Amino acid sequence: xxxxIFVIKSQEKIAKDVFKMVLSGNTDxxxxxxxxxxxxxxxxxxxxxxxxxxxxxxxxxxxxKTVGEGTAAMSGYENGTELDILTGLGNGYDTxxxxxxxxxxxxxxxxxxxxxxxxxxxxxxKKPTVILGFNGADDVFYENEFKALxxxxxxxxxxxxxxxxxxxxxxxxxxxxxxxxTCGPEPMLKxxxxxxxxxxxxxxxxxxxxxxxxxxxxxxxxxxxxxxxCKDGPVLIKEEIIW
Amino acid sequence: MVDTSVSLSGLxxxxxxxxxxxxxxxxxxxxxxYDINCLGSFSFKGTTREARFGNPTPRIxxxxxxxxxxxxxxxxxxxxxxxxxxxxLKECFSKKVIANVGGFSxxxxxxxxxxxxSQEQVGLLEVxxxxxxxHNGGMSFGTDPKMAAEVTKRVKAVTTKPxxxxxxxxxxDIVEIAKACEDAGADGISMINTLLGMRIDLKTKKPIIANxxxxxxxxxxxxVALRMVYQVYDAVKIPIIGMGGxxxxxxxxxxxxxxxxxxxxxxxxxxxxxxxKEIIEKLPEExxxxxxxxxxxxxxGAH
Ligand SMILES: Cc1cc2nc3c(=O)[nH]c(=O)nc-3n(C[C@H](O)[C@H](O)[C@H](O)COP(=O)(O)OP(=O)(O)OC[C@H]3O[C@@H](n4cnc5c(N)ncnc54)[C@H](O)[C@@H]3O)c2cc1C
Ligand SMILES: Cc1cc2nc3c(=O)[nH]c(=O)nc-3n(C[C@H](O)[C@H](O)[C@H](O)COP(=O)(O)O)c2cc1C
Ligand code: FES
Numbered sequence: 001x002x003x004x005i006f007v008i009k010s011q012e013k014i015a016k017d018v019f020k021m022v023l024s025g026n027t028d029x030x031x032x033x034x035x036x037x038x039x040x041x042x043x044x045x046x047x048x049x050x051x052x053x054x055x056x057x058x059x060x061x062x063x064x065k066t067v068g069e070g071t072a073a074m075s076g077y078e079n080g081t082e083l084d085i086l087t088g089l090g091n092g093y094d095t096x097x098x099x100x101x102x103x104x105x106x107x108x109x110x111x112x113x114x115x116x117x118x119x120x121x122x123x124x125x126k127k128p129t130v131i132l133g134f135n136g137a138d139d140v141f142y143e144n145e146f147k148a149l150x151x152x153x154x155x156x157x158x159x160x161x162x163x164x165x166x167x168x169x170x171x172x173x174x175x176x177x178x179x180x181x182t183c184g185p186e187p188m189l190k191x192x193x194x195x196x197x198x199x200x201x202x203x204x205x206x207x208x209x210x211x212x213x214x215x216x217x218x219x220x221x222x223x224x225x226x227x228x229x230c231k232d233g234p235v236l237i238k239e240e241i242i243w
Numbered sequence: 244m245v246d247t248s249v250s251l252s253g254l255x256x257x258x259x260x261x262x263x264x265x266x267x268x269x270x271x272x273x274x275x276x277y278d279i280n281c282l283g284s285f286s287f288k289g290t291t292r293e294a295r296f297g298n299p300t301p302r303i304x305x306x307x308x309x310x311x312x313x314x315x316x317x318x319x320x321x322x323x324x325x326x327x328x329x330x331x332l333k334e335c336f337s338k339k340v341i342a343n344v345g346g347f348s349x350x351x352x353x354x355x356x357x358x359x360x361s362q363e364q365v366g367l368l369e370v371x372x373x374x375x376x377x378h379n380g381g382m383s384f385g386t387d388p389k390m391a392a393e394v395t396k397r398v399k400a401v402t403t404k405p406x407x408x409x410x411x412x413x414x415x416d417i418v419e420i421a422k423a424c425e426d427a428g429a430d431g432i433s434m435i436n437t438l439l440g441m442r443i444d445l446k447t448k449k450p451i452i453a454n455x456x457x458x459x460x461x462x463x464x465x466x467v468a469l470r471m472v473y474q475v476y477d478a479v480k481i482p483i484i485g486m487g488g489x490x491x492x493x494x495x496x497x498x499x500x501x502x503x504x505x506x507x508x509x510x511x512x513x514x515x516x517x518x519x520k521e522i523i524e525k526l527p528e529e530x531x532x533x534x535x536x537x538x539x540x541x542x543x544g545a546h
């Protein structure tokens with residue numbers, strides 16, 4: 001973990017209520033896909049946790065949805081705005097578990113952390129398949145970006161207005177996969193947990209006080225130990241989850 | 244050179260800055276960020292006799308200028324704290340620590356305090372009496388002067404280190420409770436714990452916190468804490484560790500003028516993990532601004 005000042009380079013709306021923010025700053029402490037950052041916003045007491053969508057040496061990409069006052073304020077920030085950010089938080093995904101044909105399943109704003117993961121898996125010579133689930137056509141983002149990485153990409157929408165009608169689990173059955181990685185709303189994670197035929201890693205959300213393991217605000221029980229979503233997670237392995 | 248040292252019942256601190264229990268874990272998360280030996284001391288996570296998972300999540304809700312927590316004293320239990328946490332802490336913190344103790348019965352308080360009293364790393368015991376009493380219909384030890392005195396007596400009888408009783412602000416008359424603790428032999432008072440609060444989610448129309456209510460702390464509670472420390476200082480002779488909403492060197496001076504000998508910083512650490520270090524660095528400059536040479540001379544200066 002490091003505290004760094006990042007500068008907003010660009011910001012654009014990429015779907016309904018969804019923004020992509022690119023920042024420049026020191027990303028040295030980000031060591032794995034699926035880690036997150038915790039952002040101090042002017043006028044708000046607690047920081048806002050957002051997953052790392054992509055990063056390189058001095059650039060960080062975040063994708064977030066405006067769901068409340070903090071994210072709404074973020075979407076109005078001008079380029080050049082400085083943000084105080086804690087980086088390199090959480091454990092992230094482990095690409096060594098993937099096997100040859102990993103399956104990546106993202107739901108809504110659970111999609112972003114899978115982007116850097118997909119990039120890493122492709123770089124390691126794996127053949128990832130990606131299923132992106134959204135509510136409707138207005139919500140869809142990053143389909144082409146995942147395709148550009150060389151992955152097989154399927155999109156599902158709940159209302160059928162784009163791609164396959166239904167949930168990500170409806171698109172899973174015909175796919176042959178060696179391991180799965182997922183991030184999204186809890187009902188989606190639970191459905192995947194139930195129908196998946198292999199082991200996998202699931203990324204969780206919880207309301208956080210600190211985001212770096214100090215307050216016990218985000219604890220959950222697993223089969224082996226009590227874990228803090230922010231420090232021992234947000235990624236948990238299927239076998240340890242109690243459902 | 245200004246003098247920032249203070250003394251808590253014989254425990255001399257280089258400066259009065261102490262991270263508050265529950266916001267600094269057992270120290271090592273912060274030791275990754277800076278050398279925590281700059282702290283005056285630090286109060287570790289509320290420890291109970293047995294391990295506790297605590298309350299269901301969500302446990303955290305944001306407020307204007309503060310936050311609500313309902314962690315529910317999650318901790319590995321006193322034995323594991325001694326066998327696992329304290330040795331790890333020793334590697335990054337060479338000063339004496341404050342052992343914060345929670346409990347749900349008189350026996351539990353006495354036993355946990357006795358065990359921690361024997362630890363060389365522990366400089367003083369801070370007994371959190373905001374917990375509900377399981378043998379007495381769940382009423383908090385901290386809301387009844389007789390119960391508060393009883394906890395103090397039981398702990399004093401089995402310990403040798405200074406015992407500070409940590410008071411809850413959720414009472415009609417905090418002065419009465421502080422006096423009862425002093426009369427029962429407390430060496431000092433720690434105050435204040437969190438204020439009982441609530442937030443409701445307009446989307447679900449239900450409380451955000453799973454336990455519905457939780458403890459409110461952070462900048463917003465500073466005036467309440469200052470007022471209570473001021474009142475208690477007038478009524479007792481024992482030292483007070485003041486806390487509640489402190490986030491700047493100026494707040495520290497204000498709290499000491501109200502009557503605190505040392506201060507604790509809680510929620511502010513969670514949003515700015517460097518806040519204690521920054522305050523310690525800023526204190527001399529802030530003291531100079533107000534022509535203060537020695538911090539210990541200003542304790543209770545507002546009276
Ligand atoms: C590890 C992690 C990674 C995340 N990654 C992303 C991401 O990549 N993109 C994205 O759009 N969102 C992500 N979220 C959710 C995001 O943190 C919340 O949407 C955001 O904090 C809402 O802030 P707000 O001020 O707009 O909402 P408000 O409801 O006004 O916020 C009030 C408080 O509740 C907290 N809060 C509200 N919703 C959530 C939530 N779902 N999870 C955690 N805290 C919440 C806020 O942080 C704040 O403290 C992530 C959450 C976690 C825990
Ligand atoms: C997340 C969190 C956990 C806490 N846990 C404890 C605890 O275990 N024992 C205790 O005595 N006080 C606990 N407290 C209370 C603080 O030590 C402190 O008394 C209170 O938060 C007021 O200070 P502040 O406004 O600086 O946060 C906790 C506070 C927070 C925010
Ligand atoms: S949010 Fe503080 S421990 Fe996870």
